[in-house]
Amino acid sequence: MSTLQSFDPADGSLVWEGEIADANAVAAALLRARRAFAAWGALPIAARVEVVERYRATLEERKDALAQTIARETGKPLWEARGEVASMIGKVGLSIKAQAERAGEQRSDMPFGQAVLRHRPHGVMAVLGPFNFPGHLPNGHIVPALLAGNTVVFKPSEMTPATGAAMADCWAEALVDHPHVFQCIQGARATGEALIGGHIDGLLFTGSAAAGAHFRRVFADRPDVILALELGGNNPLVAWDAADVEEAASVVVQSAFITTGQRCSCARRLIVPDTAFGEALVQAVAALADRLVIGAWNETPEPWIGPLIHEGAAANARACFDDLAGRGARVLRPFTGIEGRSAAFVTPGMLDVTGVFVPDEEIFAPVLQVSRVPDFAAAMEAANNTRFGLSAGLISGDDALWERFLVECPAGVVNRNRPTTGAAGSMPFGGLGESGNHRPSAYYAADYCAYPVASFEAPDASGNAGALGGRLKP
Structure with a gap:
């Protein structure tokens, strides 16, 4: 068994140790996610909202322990780690609101019936998390992805696996009646390669511009995979x-x-x-x-x-x-x-x-x-x-x-007249050029977690024959 470890950068002490997911384990996780997708995606949105609300409650209960884990594993001061957890908690309400506003259902009356706009989940989403905000940034992908009806396989940064494991524990409690909807796999580059090389419907990534450029090349011939890249900047x-x-x-x-x-x-x-x-x-x-x-x-x-x-x-x-x-x-x-x-x-x-x-x-x-x-x-x-x-x-x-x-x-x-780092979860967050691919996250994450479906709907087929008029052969 191969193991992964993380350390407190301030003093070198061991923070976490666990098993690395090899290619077989990744493939098995993706298969479980695929099998869980149909039932999860078919749930009414209210049922999925209830689940993410339970996740928020669990984060609230464990916020102090989670903040200490983030602080130890990243080295950031405890005040900042507490702020990160607060952002994770706040993300739930913002994502629920964004899902309703940007990816909800709309109906318009037409002479024949209705025009209906719906949004459907893509399927299995792979989420790769960064080390600098190991809770908040992947959380900003995961919550809207699950709300939209996708299933998620999440690989935290190999430098912050303890935070990923703690998040997975929170989701396990919230999703107790929905196994395999969210899964966390641990590992480094090989694990990530197995994940993105598998049968996925989307890759939601936060990290370096170099990695983002690599993913653009990898998915150039896979147009069926939605790619949302949140990258760096100069x-x-x-x-x-x-x-x-x-x-x-x-x-x-x-x-x-x-x-x-x-x-x-x-x-x-x-x-x-x-x-x-x-x-x-x-x-x-x-x-x-x-x-x-x-x-x-x-x-x-x-x-x-x-x-x-x-x-x-x-x-x-x-x-x-x-x-x-x-x-x-x-x-x-x-x-x-x-x-x-x-x-x-x-x-x-x-x-x-x-x-x-x-x-x-x-x-x-x-x-x-x-x-x-x-x-x-x-x-x-x-x-x-x-x-x-x-x-x-x-x-x-x-x-x-x-x-x-x-x-x-x-x-x-x-x-x-405010820091360049100032950003709000109630607004889009993302960049142009080498900083992203025109799919901003934060409030706009709802856009890449579901696709729009336009429908014309009528209670029966009456009225269609008249559209042919007198242009038929006798």
Whole structure:
């Protein structure tokens, strides 16, 4: 038996250990899901709502334990893990509302009877979860998929299997009368390959742009599989003017360094005017970054950020930082480890990359690249100089600049005077280009979890012969 383990990145302690699902186990899970689909999909929506409401109640009962599991396994502070669980709980009500509004049933009276719009589930959905929000992000796929009538086979990230197992326990309690509607399989790449290579009707994925590009290629000849990709971004934040530099610096720090930079919507590039304001803002951001409390999830005083997911992630990010410095970028704040702590801990790094060629890549860590530009046209050109399009932000009190930014910036989440990471479950969340495939999640997940069926319906066949008129041969 092959086993999978996860570890607390703060101290290396074992968090979870369990069996890896091999190809045979994955195939068996998919077969069970296929057999369970007909009955689950045929249930009235009210019955499925009742199940997900039970899931919400179970999450509420176990929220403290689940938050500790997330915090230990990801390294994020407990306050943030609690917020993640709260988002999971809130997702249920939002998904029920979205299902009714975006994928419900509509009827219109016609001379012959009715025109009816219905939505039908696709079938068996494969969900691949990320490590940075191991509960909230897959939950945003799973809840609407089950509400729509699909069955789900879920593979958590191999770095956060404990969170996936805890979610599966909650679903097991909610689905006690509906076995195999939701299944959780554990494993790494081989398990994922077996899952997407099996008989599935949809792949709902949150993760890196590189993985998303791979899935596009894999499913190019499988048009029957719905593909919803929520990917990363090389997100710009244009800070052009502000009445209060310290408030603006707070927006930047929250955009760039929250969750230790491990959010797909984090600002990776700060674009400022080459003026006294731009310099003052950069200095204020650097000073504020120096004051951030960094620590383990359960430490006192409570940290604002924790370690990266593992030591390898820190090493990879450091190599990217050093590469930029080697290209000529000026180090404003070094990206280093922290003495006396595991190598997964890092300090936020900042580089001035003005005039330096920088690869258009996402560094999934607290690394901020600063560019200084002469005017707003140059700022927009720099902001849009990316193949990604997830999130973007503008710090400015100028309404005209904001209107221009909205029109010219191609991204799925565009914020003003608020962090680029700000998003709501009551709105769509997703990106363009290498950041997604035009199937945003959050409130719009209902769109990809069911397909529309249009029907003309009449109580009998009367009235059809008249449509032929006198155009028949005698």
